Amino acid sequence: MLKHAENILAEALELPPVERAELVENLLSSFEFQSRKTIDALWAQESEDRIDAFERGELTASSAKDVFTEIEKSRY
Secondary structure, eight states, rough: OOHHHHHHHHHHTTTTTHHHHHHHHHHHHHHHHHHHHHHHHHHHHHHHHHHHHTTTTOOOOOOHHHHHHHHHHHTO
16 A cells, blocks of 8 residues: 555544544445445435335334344344
Protein backbone atom coordinates (compact mmCIF):
# COMPACT_ATOMS: atom_id res chain seq x y z
CA MET A 1 0.00 0.00 0.00
CA LEU A 2 1.27 3.47 -0.79
CA LYS A 3 2.35 5.62 2.15
CA HIS A 4 -0.39 8.15 1.37
CA ALA A 5 -3.01 5.39 1.44
CA GLU A 6 -1.60 4.05 4.71
CA ASN A 7 -1.95 7.52 6.25
CA ILE A 8 -5.54 7.77 5.07
CA LEU A 9 -6.29 4.33 6.49
CA ALA A 10 -4.74 5.22 9.84
CA GLU A 11 -6.87 8.36 10.03
CA ALA A 12 -10.00 6.48 8.98
CA LEU A 13 -9.47 3.89 11.70
CA GLU A 14 -9.54 6.67 14.29
CA LEU A 15 -13.06 7.71 13.25
CA PRO A 16 -16.07 6.70 15.35
CA PRO A 17 -17.79 3.50 14.10
CA VAL A 18 -20.71 5.29 12.43
CA GLU A 19 -18.40 7.63 10.53
CA ARG A 20 -16.22 4.67 9.46
CA ALA A 21 -19.34 2.89 8.18
CA GLU A 22 -20.36 5.98 6.21
CA LEU A 23 -16.85 6.20 4.76
CA VAL A 24 -16.96 2.54 3.71
CA GLU A 25 -20.38 3.05 2.12
CA ASN A 26 -19.10 6.04 0.16
CA LEU A 27 -15.99 4.19 -0.98
CA LEU A 28 -17.96 1.14 -2.11
CA SER A 29 -20.54 3.23 -3.93
CA SER A 30 -17.73 4.94 -5.84
CA PHE A 31 -17.25 1.73 -7.83
CA GLU A 32 -20.70 2.19 -9.43
CA PHE A 33 -21.54 -1.49 -9.86
CA GLN A 34 -24.77 -1.88 -11.83
CA SER A 35 -25.73 -4.83 -9.64
CA ARG A 36 -25.34 -2.58 -6.60
CA LYS A 37 -27.80 -0.07 -8.05
CA THR A 38 -30.24 -2.88 -8.77
CA ILE A 39 -29.92 -4.29 -5.26
CA ASP A 40 -30.34 -0.84 -3.70
CA ALA A 41 -33.46 -0.23 -5.78
CA LEU A 42 -34.91 -3.60 -4.78
CA TRP A 43 -34.26 -2.92 -1.08
CA ALA A 44 -35.83 0.53 -1.40
CA GLN A 45 -38.94 -1.03 -2.95
CA GLU A 46 -39.05 -3.72 -0.25
CA SER A 47 -38.85 -1.02 2.42
CA GLU A 48 -41.69 0.93 0.83
CA ASP A 49 -43.79 -2.23 0.52
CA ARG A 50 -43.26 -3.04 4.20
CA ILE A 51 -44.17 0.49 5.27
CA ASP A 52 -47.34 0.35 3.16
CA ALA A 53 -48.28 -3.05 4.60
CA PHE A 54 -47.72 -1.76 8.14
CA GLU A 55 -49.88 1.29 7.46
CA ARG A 56 -52.65 -0.97 6.10
CA GLY A 57 -52.46 -3.03 9.30
CA GLU A 58 -51.11 -6.12 7.54
CA LEU A 59 -47.88 -6.14 9.58
CA THR A 60 -47.22 -5.54 13.24
CA ALA A 61 -44.18 -3.93 14.79
CA SER A 62 -42.00 -5.05 17.68
CA SER A 63 -40.07 -2.72 19.93
CA ALA A 64 -36.30 -2.74 19.65
CA LYS A 65 -36.16 -3.85 23.28
CA ASP A 66 -38.27 -6.94 22.51
CA VAL A 67 -36.23 -7.75 19.42
CA PHE A 68 -32.92 -7.56 21.28
CA THR A 69 -34.34 -9.60 24.16
CA GLU A 70 -35.31 -12.35 21.72
CA ILE A 71 -31.87 -12.23 20.11
CA GLU A 72 -30.20 -12.60 23.49
CA LYS A 73 -32.47 -15.55 24.39
CA SER A 74 -31.58 -17.32 21.15
CA ARG A 75 -27.86 -16.98 21.77
CA TYR A 76 -27.95 -19.45 24.67
